[in-house]
Amino acid sequence: MALSSLMEKPGSIDMEGLEELANQALDQGMAVYSAHIRKMSRGYHLEIELDDMKHPLGAVNVEQCETFSAAFVLLLDRAIAEKSISGIPEDLTPENYSLQVSSAGAERILKSPAEIERFKGKPLKIKFASGDFHSSALGVFHSFAEISGRESIVFELFIPARQRKNKKRLDPFIAERKAPAAESKAKHLFYLFLDEISQINLYLDF
Numbered sequence: 001m002a003l004s005s006l007m008e009k010p011g012s013i014d015m016e017g018l019e020e021l022a023n024q025a026l027d028q029g030m031a032v033y034s035a036h037i038r039k040m041s042r043g044y045h046l047e048i049e050l051d052d053m054k055h056p057l058g059a060v061n062v063e064q065c066e067t068f069s070a071a072f073v074l075l076l077d078r079a080i081a082e083k084s085i086s087g088i089p090e091d092l093t094p095e096n097y098s099l100q101v102s103s104a105g106a107e108r109i110l111k112s113p114a115e116i117e118r119f120k121g122k123p124l125k126i127k128f129a130s131g132d133f134h135s136s137a138l139g140v141f142h143s144f145a146e147i148s149g150r151e152s153i154v155f156e157l158f159i160p161a162r163q164r165k166n167k168k169r170l171d172p173f174i175a176e177r178k179a180p181a182a183e184s185k186a187k188h189l190f191y192l193f194l195d196e197i198s199q200i201n202l203y204l205d206f
Helices: 014-026 061-084 113-118 161-176
Strands: 030-040 043-052 096-102 122-129 133-147 150-157 189-193 199-203
Touching: 014 030, 014 061, 014 122, 043 061, 043 122, 061 096, 113 133, 133 161, 133 189
Parallel strands: 043 096
Antiparallel strands: 030 043, 122 133, 122 199, 133 150, 150 189
């Protein structure tokens, strides 16, 4: 799992300069979750997702988005006029771009070990593949570990009643992946090797 990499959107341009400006427009306690700029038929479309580091789920409200948007537009228009930020397309003007600012969302993808640690105790949806076995599981992050010489993540398993059918499918796999005794402490813990995990999301419908 490439935990440190952003999910690229189709047609997006890698824009370090855009994210640099976005960071300058942030209020205290806020962070940029992702920043993208896409070439459109008549200009560019900028998409920025924000993260409130003070909120338990990182949720950002409308007022915070509007405050950020106003500050960011002033910075971007000035940077375009002064050509002070590298990487911005040469044909980008204050008149030919649209801006979309939103919250990263309460079911965001967790992109790094630090984000997984941050949301410890929160429900997660984990997609994984082990050999030919592809599945997903719901659980709560417990710890990082090295098991059988491989980087691993230990989760506490949770399966709602509506997913009991999926549990039957998972049971044989989970039985083989019980966390070591030192980690278990009577909890229903299992582990996945880091390179087996394709995606981890926060999960609300728990």
